[in-house]
Amino acid sequence: MSTDKTSSTDLGKPATAPVDAPPAADAASAAVDPRLLVREQGFGGYLGELKRKVRAGELGALPVIVGLIIICIVFQSLNSNFLTAGNLSDISVAMVGTGMIAVGIVFVLLLGEIDLSVGSVSGVAGASFAVLSVLHGTPEWLALILAILTGAVAGTIHGFIFARIGVPAFAVTLAGLLFWNGFMLKILGDNGTINTNGSGVFYNLSNYFFSDIAVAYGAALVAVAVYFLSAFFDSRRREAAGVPSRPLSEIVLRTVLLAVVAFAVAFMFNQNKGLPLAVVIFLAVLILTDFVLRRTSYGRMIFALGGSVEASRRAGINIVMVRTSVYAISGTFAAVGGLFLASKISAANQGAGSGDLLMNAIAAAVIGGTSLFGGRGRTWNALLGVLVITSIQYGLALEGVAAAIQQMITGGVLLITVIIDAITRKTQKSAGRA
Amino acid sequence: MVHVSATPVLALRGVSKRFGAVQALTDVELEVHAGEVVALVGDNGAGKSTLVKTIAGVHPIDDGVIEWEGKAVQIGKPNDAQTLGIATVYQDLALCDNIDVVGNLYLGRELKKRGVLDEVEMERRSRELLTTLSIRIPSVRIPIASLSGGQRQTVAIARSMLGEPKLVILDEPTAALGVEQTAQVLDLVERLRQRGHAVVLISHNMADVKAVADKVAVLRLGRNNGVFDVKTTSQEEIISAITGATDNAVTRRAARNAEVQK
Numbered sequence: 001m002s003t004d005k006t007s008s009t010d011l012g013k014p015a016t017a018p019v020d021a022p023p024a025a026d027a028a029s030a031a032v033d034p035r036l037l038v039r040e041q042g043f044g045g046y047l048g049e050l051k052r053k054v055r056a057g058e059l060g061a062l063p064v065i066v067g068l069i070i071i072c073i074v075f076q077s078l079n080s081n082f083l084t085a086g087n088l089s090d091i092s093v094a095m096v097g098t099g100m101i102a103v104g105i106v107f108v109l110l111l112g113e114i115d116l117s118v119g120s121v122s123g124v125a126g127a128s129f130a131v132l133s134v135l136h137g138t139p140e141w142l143a144l145i146l147a148i149l150t151g152a153v154a155g156t157i158h159g160f161i162f163a164r165i166g167v168p169a170f171a172v173t174l175a176g177l178l179f180w181n182g183f184m185l186k187i188l189g190d191n192g193t194i195n196t197n198g199s200g201v202f203y204n205l206s207n208y209f210f211s212d213i214a215v216a217y218g219a220a221l222v223a224v225a226v227y228f229l230s231a232f233f234d235s236r237r238r239e240a241a242g243v244p245s246r247p248l249s250e251i252v253l254r255t256v257l258l259a260v261v262a263f264a265v266a267f268m269f270n271q272n273k274g275l276p277l278a279v280v281i282f283l284a285v286l287i288l289t290d291f292v293l294r295r296t297s298y299g300r301m302i303f304a305l306g307g308s309v310e311a312s313r314r315a316g317i318n319i320v321m322v323r324t325s326v327y328a329i330s331g332t333f334a335a336v337g338g339l340f341l342a343s344k345i346s347a348a349n350q351g352a353g354s355g356d357l358l359m360n361a362i363a364a365a366v367i368g369g370t371s372l373f374g375g376r377g378r379t380w381n382a383l384l385g386v387l388v389i390t391s392i393q394y395g396l397a398l399e400g401v402a403a404a405i406q407q408m409i410t411g412g413v414l415l416i417t418v419i420i421d422a423i424t425r426k427t428q429k430s431a432g433r434a
Numbered sequence: 435m436v437h438v439s440a441t442p443v444l445a446l447r448g449v450s451k452r453f454g455a456v457q458a459l460t461d462v463e464l465e466v467h468a469g470e471v472v473a474l475v476g477d478n479g480a481g482k483s484t485l486v487k488t489i490a491g492v493h494p495i496d497d498g499v500i501e502w503e504g505k506a507v508q509i510g511k512p513n514d515a516q517t518l519g520i521a522t523v524y525q526d527l528a529l530c531d532n533i534d535v536v537g538n539l540y541l542g543r544e545l546k547k548r549g550v551l552d553e554v555e556m557e558r559r560s561r562e563l564l565t566t567l568s569i570r571i572p573s574v575r576i577p578i579a580s581l582s583g584g585q586r587q588t589v590a591i592a593r594s595m596l597g598e599p600k601l602v603i604l605d606e607p608t609a610a611l612g613v614e615q616t617a618q619v620l621d622l623v624e625r626l627r628q629r630g631h632a633v634v635l636i637s638h639n640m641a642d643v644k645a646v647a648d649k650v651a652v653l654r655l656g657r658n659n660g661v662f663d664v665k666t667t668s669q670e671e672i673i674s675a676i677t678g679a680t681d682n683a684v685t686r687r688a689a690r691n692a693e694v695q696k
Contacts, residue, residue, distance in 0.1 A: 243554060243561065244575070297544045300537060300544060303532060304537075306532065307530030314524075375532035
């Protein structure tokens with residue numbers, strides 16, 4: 001009956017569970033396919049696993065980080081002002097607007113879909129805030145909430161038409177791109193540009209810095225401590241439940257790496273004006289969205305839908321609800337991003353949300369490592385990707401390179417990224433992991 | 435009939451199903467008992483899939499009665515079937531390639547702790563389930579994409595077991611599998627029987643049917659064409675029932691007489 005080689009010679013081999021043993025044989029728990037590359041316990045096993053993963057094309061964030069290092073080296077050698085605290089701090093604040101939009105794009109890409117309307121929606125959010133607060137005297141906080149709601153509503157409309165009526169997302173959001181851009185021009189009216197207050201919550205979004213150096217270091221310390229404790233207790237819990245857990249050495253190594261990065265960044269901000277509020281909000285959003293995607297059943301539904309629509313349907317997932325809500329999220333983050341962008345220039349103008357903003361946001365998500373094919377990605381990808389794009393823009397601007405060339409270079413970087421994405425997918429396929 | 439005394443888990447009495455002008459099923463009878471593997475065989479278009487879908491609630495029946503543990507029930511939608519304790523594993527397994535084994539097993543019914551996915555508990559229970567079914571998977575934390583076809587099939591079957599169903603329907607579980615993988619799936623089917631589940635197995639492969647099934651129910655052109663005891667029936671007899679070589683006045687008369695005696 002059995003065709004399994006290991007069990008056909010079961011005399012004197014008690015460690016291997018016979019294949020047709022009755023279910024009561026709990027020795028079967030030891031049964032592991034002999035051909036399987038089992039990760040060794042301990043730190044050595046971790047390194048071995050890492051090497052094997054890289055060879056199998058599971059590069060994760062590695063290409064982006066290498067890319068960032070290359071960008072830093074190149075621009076620093078061209079202009080010694082690139083790696084100054086002032087410039088890096090500027091980059092960090094400037095990236096938040098596009099980065100927020102890219103977070104929404106990551107959600108949409110996880111479904112394997114696209115949202116072309118985010119640029120226009122971000123412009124509408126900035127314009128509606130300006131119109132409400134400056135022209136109509138609405139309180140700032142209310143105007144902010146209403147502006148974000150505008151984005152959420154726009155996204156919900158796109159999502160509903162796509163999910164319920166079945167129009168391809170590409171077409172729906174292309175219509176949205178045109179419509180919302182026109183809508184923005186309409187509400188801005190004849191004057192075209194509305195300047196916002198030079199103070200207040202909205203202004204502070206992009207211009208407030210925690211000048212007390214303790215804030216940046218404190219935030220770094222809290223982040224490192226929370227990371228270590230959650231990883232440590234998770235590992236303890238897994239151990240107690242008898243499922244594979246991370247060795248302590250690995251947790252410590254990861255914590256040390258995080259600590260080095262966190263304190264270096266905090267130090268850099270403190271050399272300049274302190275920790276920017278925009279960066280704090282962006283990091284909070286990343287942590288929150290990452291949690292939603294990986295630790296809640298809603299996030300699991302999004303990944304499932306990106307993997308197989310049919311499987312999701314059979315598992316009882318409400319596909320229309322998930323799709324609509326993902327577009328609502330995308331619209332919401334587009335609006336939030338638009339508010340940051342408008343806050344940066346303290347104005348809502350006719351050019352907002354047009355030009356290369358949409359492409360930069362999508363490129364940021366993809367460069368960061370989110371797959372265009374759905375089901376793979378994390379919102380942290382948006383941070384890495386937008387760092388790359390904004391660094392290139394600032395580096396080239398320092399060199400005085402024209403915008404035309406900047407765009408060509410950004411395009412080239414995006415092309416390289418998708419090529420890496422396609423190649424790693426191929427490698428992963430041949431390694432049986434895609 | 436081996437299990438005449440016990441009440442069947444599932445019994446179809448004179449079930450008919452029409453699609454427009456097509457009479458897909460006519461007066462079909464089927465009985466499945468606990469701890470029994472019934473193979474459902476028949477040529478393409480014989481109505482196997484339609485029959486399975488009526489049991490699974492995808493297509494409501496037009497005529498006839500479905501009895502569940504002796505009581506007549508209505509199965510109008512897939513949910514009804516699931517509530518009764520019927521689990522169906524379709525030919526396309528409907529697994530998400532990008533999600534790991536644990537995630538797929540619990541897809542749509544994740545365990546939660548204070549609103550947050552309880553990954554540790556899900557992983558522990560997944561390992562437990564796979565162990566009791568003696569399913570060998572490299573790791574429960576690798577994406578489905580890295581598993582072989584046979585392993586995917588076993589994961590899909592394991593997933594159907596999570597709800598502790600009384601009846602498991604497997605639609606061509608060994609199609610497109612290699613020798614070794616087929617054996618793994620057949621082993622699993624035997625383990626389901628040992629655990630007291632009733633199993634309906636659709637297959638085109640006579641060797642598989644002979645290997646694991648207790649009874650073979652043959653469908654031909656939407657009608658019953660005999661139920662055979664696997665141990666006492668030769669492969670040729672089953673095949674002739676499938677192809678219709680036995681479908682003549684003599685056999686029909688014999689079938690009628692047998693029914694009268696029942």
